[in-house]
Amino acid sequence: MEQVRECGECDLCCRYLTHEVYGQKVSPENPCRFIKNGCSIHPNRPAQCKRYQCFWAQGILPEWMFPKDIGIMVSVKNWPHGQWLEVSNAGKEITDEILAELVKFKAPIIYTKEGKKYIHGGSEFEEFYKDYVTKISNLLSPISK
Numbered sequence: 149m150e151q152v153r154e155c156g157e158c159d160l161c162c163r164y165l166t167h168e169v170y171g172q173k174v175s176p177e178n179p180c181r182f183i184k185n186g187c188s189i190h191p192n193r194p195a196q197c198k199r200y201q202c203f204w205a206q207g208i209l210p211e212w213m214f215p216k217d218i219g220i221m222v223s224v225k226n227w228p229h230g231q232w233l234e235v236s237n238a239g240k241e242i243t244d245e246i247l248a249e250l251v252k253f254k255a256p257i258i259y260t261k262e263g264k265k266y267i268h269g270g271s272e273f274e275e276f277y278k279d280y281v282t283k284i285s286n287l288l289s290p291i292s293k
Contacts, residue, residue: 152207235259
């Protein structure tokens with residue numbers, strides 16, 4: 149799905165997701181250097197930034213769930229049976245009100261609350277997610293000291 153809403157001053161994906169932007173490794177500890185009241189290079193942002201699927205920017209979530217206001221990012225990811233939602237805390241934790249809104253979409257949801265990871269989806273999705281986490285962790289380079 150494509151982006152139908154403008155990000156405006158929201159820059160949470162530039163601060164909380166781990167990726168690389170023109171040679172800079174971006175992470176929560178090292179926000180993107182192009183943040184200037186939003187993304188200053190948005191029209192020319194790199195491919196991995198363009199591929200990021202923000203559920204709010206797609207126009208699917210209600211207006212009140214603007215990520216910068218609620219301190220939560222909802223990312224859309226694909227799996228063999230459709231899409232699933234990954235909730236990332238970006239300054240705040242998911243609330244019962246936000247979770248209730250997300251459950252309406254009848255898609256599996258991964259979220260963290262009070263330091264504990266939760267999987268809201270059937271056993272088939274749980275198996276997929278365990279495999280997904282294993283594959284992702286195998287792709288990450290080891291941290292050298």
